[in-house]
Amino acid sequence: MANIIEFSGSVLVAADDEREGMWSVDGVLTFVRPTAAPDEVLDGWVLPGLVDAHCHIGLGAGGAVDEATTLAQAQADLDAGTLLIRDAGSPSDTRWVQQRMDLPRLIRAGRHIARSRRYLRGLGHEVEPGQLVETVRKEARAGDGWVKLVGDWIDRGVGDLAASFPANLVKDAIAAAHDEGARVTAHCFAEDTIDHMLDAGIDCIEHATGLLPRHIPRLVEQSVPIVPTLVNIATFPDIANQAAPKFPRYADHMMRLWERRKERVLEAFEAGVAIYAGTDAGSVIKHGRIAEEMMELHDAGLPPSAVLNAAAWGARAWLGAEAISEGASADVVICRSDPRLEVGTVLELKHIVLRGNIVR
Ligand SMILES: [Zn+2]
Incomplete structure (x- = not known):
């Protein structure tokens, strides 16, 4: 006997494509009514499983964490409705997470690549410029199609943010990837x-955070999206306060970047830059905050359809992942009300279904 879930409410295939009548049959979505009766009927507004486009699994404040902690991180994301994670760098080998059918899907980026002594200790590969290209090549092979560079960090000699690597080497490294x-x-x-x-x-x-009007046409032209991680940017004032006595210029810079955080995101959105929702959970940010990031994007001025695109339809298409379609895996979340009208409904999802299994 097949395991059948009927979705009796509205199915939001896209912002402007609402359907009725969808089922999960043994974990696979179909719009064709099965002959057998459903085992469960779930009512509400159905969205594709949420995507956290910047998250770190297997990473804690001091670097790699053990398997139990990694598991708890992935479960916290799952509980928030995050069913697909683009990991933005992790020192742990998290391939085992991908074998667990009860955990979110995971696209790994290998380990962060940073400049020696210019990043949080224990997180990344710390390399000198001469090692950048070969390290990028190695991580490109180790990950699932993404490589993560730490593009800038405080340079204590300069007392301000500064690029990690010379621009010509970054170009060679990206070409290698x-x-x-x-x-x-x-x-x-x-x-x-x-x-x-x-x-x-x-x-x-x-x-x-350093996005200026001059960058916006280039982002559009080159089809480069941004992941603003606003729940993380909220920590900038604390970082600035701590740094101020020793590095006043850096502290001032961080405060200025923080002050423009919302305008910048709205300007980019209005100009047509693709924006995706990412929490940066892992080192200082707790896991399971995707809905809060969505509310931050909404607060910056993005309309609900754009917020939903940033964390569901658009993010999935960008990552080459399935969303809601005939034959896709039943990875969906169900809202209590229409999220296109009231995006805050994602803060309290009614149901979460992963691979056709009802998580709740
Ligand atoms: Zn990060």
Whole structure:
């Protein structure tokens, strides 16, 4: 006997494509009514499983964490309705997570690649410029199609944010990753880092706090999305306060980046830059906060359909993942009300279904 779930409410295949009548039969979605009666009937507004486009599984404040902690992280994301994670760098080998049918799907990026002594200790491969290209090539082979660069960090000698690597080497490194069939994304806090990354042919910008009007047409032209990680950017004032006595210039810079966080995201959205929802859970941010990130994007001025696109339909298409279609895996979340009208309904999902199994 097949295991059948009937979705009796509205199915949001896209923002402007609402259907009625969908079932999960042994974990596979169909719009064709099965002959047998359903085992369960779930009512509400159905969305594709949420996507956290910047998350770190197997990473804690001090670096790699044990399997029990990794499991708890993935379960916290699952509980929030995150059914697909793009891991933005992890020092742990998390391939075992991908074998667990009860955990979110995971697209790994290998380990962060940072400049020596210019990143949080224990997280990344810390390399000198001469080792960048070969390290990127190695991580491109180790991950699932993504490589994560730490594009800038505080340079204590300069007392401010500064690019991690010379622009010409970043260009060679990105070319090497592309040659290996991987896309590259980069942590970018500062303004100039975004110019370097765009010059070098980057595929995505994380945080993008230094986004200026000059970058916007280039992001559109080169089809480079941004993942603003606003729940993480909210920690900038604390970072600035701690750094202020020793590094006043850096502290001031971080505060200015924080102050413009919402305007910047709205300007990018209005100009047509693709925006995806990412929490940056892992080192300082707790797992399971995707709905809060969605509310932050909404608060910045994105309409509900754009917020939902950033965490569901659009994010899945961008990552090459299935969403809601005939024959797709039954990875869906069910809202209590229409999220296109009231996006805050994602804060309290009614049901979560992963691979045709009702999580709740
Ligand atoms: Zn991150």
